[in-house]
Amino acid sequence: MPRKGRPRLAVWKFASCDGCQLTLLDCEDDLLPVAAAIEIANFREASRAVVEGPYDLSLVEGSITTAEDARRIREVRAQSRTLVTIGACATAGGIQALRNFQDVEEFRRVVYARPEYIATLATSTAIRDHVPVDFELRGCPISKHQLLEVITAFLDERVPEVSTESVCIECKRRGNVCVLVAHGTPCLGPVTQAGCGAICPAFHRGCYGCFGPMDTPNATSLIPRLEELGMDRGGVERVFRTFNAAAPAFRAASDSVKEKPVAP
Amino acid sequence: MDELSVGSKRILEREDFPRLLAALTAAGYRVVGPTVRDGAIVYGDIRTEEDLPIGWTDRQEAGTYRLERRNDTALFGFNVGPHSWKKYLFPPRERLWTATRVGSSFDVAVEEDTGPPMAFLGLRACELAGLDVTDRVFDGRVRDPGYHARRARTLLIAVQCGQAGGTCFCVSMGTGPGVTRGYDLALTEIVGPPHHYFLVGVGSPTGASVLRGVPLSPATERETGAAETLLAKTAASMGRSLNTEGIHDLLLTNMEHPRWEIVARRCLSCTNCTMVCPTCFCHTTEEVPELSGDRVERWRRWDSCFNLEFTQLHTSNVRKSPLSRYRQWLTHKLASWYDQFDTSGCIGCGRCITWCPVGIDLTEEVAAIRSTVAASPAVGGHR
Incomplete structure (x- = not known):
């Protein structure tokens, strides 16, 4: 059936770098078909002209780091028929979730000349911790291809084809040589969700875990292998504490090396 | 000449x-x-x-x-x-085919x-x-x-x-x-x-x-x-060996063997073994529609029995645990493949051993199961 009408799209920003919403502008040849199929009603990164809500589809970038944002996301949810979170910040708290492991009060005192001006929460949290989310799109940044798939799936009223499998399968489909097995390079590919197209291994680098944990990650088995390949405990802790540090499986992985007693 | x-x-x-x-x-x-x-x-x-x-x-x-x-x-x-x-x-x-909308119908x-x-x-x-x-x-x-x-x-x-x-x-x-x-x-x-x-x-x-x-x-x-x-x-200089005597029954009568638990703790479900295997053939198909909704392509891509989504039915997954996925792979490759294709699915190339990021070795897994079974079934050949 041909589609009816032209649904309204809104793009929202919370604590984030804007890279994920820029992916929409980066759609190049696909941007005009997107604009033809969906009315870009509220996208401040692209235009100051804002059409009032409610909206059929909201793309939400960023994490919740202030009380004001915790209130604002409920407003966004209230005026969105479908709400999709985009990127590591929105789906896992982002790099700024490193604060979750530290004392934010101390940061405030040390970093800012007038700490009393800073109103912030002790944690950076994912959008789903605050409001119901219809779909989460992973990545730091998200993949343009997956974003288009999410929009197309929304238009066709179906579930997006976004796999939760490991980076390894993408790497192998691409014909890459495994950097872990053939070069001895520590790599998070086996525990990380696919979607990036295995970019880093294609350039002889280990995976950094930008897309967060795959569906059944076994970090407990991978960590001793990373250590065998020369990563010390601090290195393992750091590699799991990047853009998806607060994703539960990665958090458990970094906590597990932290808690281990140091060998004599 | x-x-x-x-x-x-x-x-x-x-x-x-x-x-x-x-x-x-x-x-x-x-x-x-x-x-x-x-x-x-x-x-x-x-x-x-x-x-x-x-x-x-x-x-x-x-x-x-x-x-x-x-x-x-x-x-x-x-x-x-x-x-x-x-x-x-x-x-x-x-890409297997492309369908294009023509009026109220479509061409393939x-x-x-x-x-x-x-x-x-x-x-x-x-x-x-x-x-x-x-x-x-x-x-x-x-x-x-x-x-x-x-x-x-x-x-x-x-x-x-x-x-x-x-x-x-x-x-x-x-x-x-x-x-x-x-x-x-x-x-x-x-x-x-x-x-x-x-x-x-x-x-x-x-x-x-x-x-x-x-x-x-x-x-x-x-x-x-x-x-x-x-x-x-x-x-005479093979790096590994696998005793295939009665392997079909050995594996299929030991589906609850404690060894599966041990290997599942190591298995990453990362799919590397199945990707490098010359005979693993699992795949999925995906429709890739254009934004306009007027054209759709059907693509086939390599998939793996180690993927959780591989057995996604409309409500749930058949093989949720990595244990059940590893067991499915090994018993299919070395045992039920005979029932399906009248041959072993394994050719002894060793790729799955080399390219497993944590070095799981199927010859070692089979030997571990065999070692606890008093006598292998007294049947000829692989069955």
């Missing part, structure tokens, strides 16, 4: 090897074979002999692969790498395979056996049009292994190291010194015809004997 025919054996001098490549190119073949890339020997296009891994070898162990220099100039002095020939016959991603354009015929240069005995397995999957009772078209036009030039790799166990699986059938040409490289040459065996009339114009000389008894000696040495 007699006319070349099936069963003929000839000598191709090392310095005349480029003439074989030239003959293949002249006959219209796209030659693909082993080449060094990114620290491994993979399969890619071979335009000149310089593209081959001359003087390279590989050292393999569970979870480890290293490319190393040889102290000679062998062209095929290595074992199998992370790629297998399935990538050419059953590509990782393949099926993808036609229009590539040139390929010559696989350097198939090992285990890999030839692997083709026999995938033929039963894609070109048997069910015929996959793309696989069938590509396979029918592919020339198979085998190379007998002059050495065994650290994770090889073709002898256990009865698939090597000697090439016995299913090839167009079979080469055995004798590096010397002093004499560097190839013993060429003709396996088909097509194989004989591509050799026309390639300078060959008759094979003496000494030269064929040297090839046999080399093969025997390879057979």
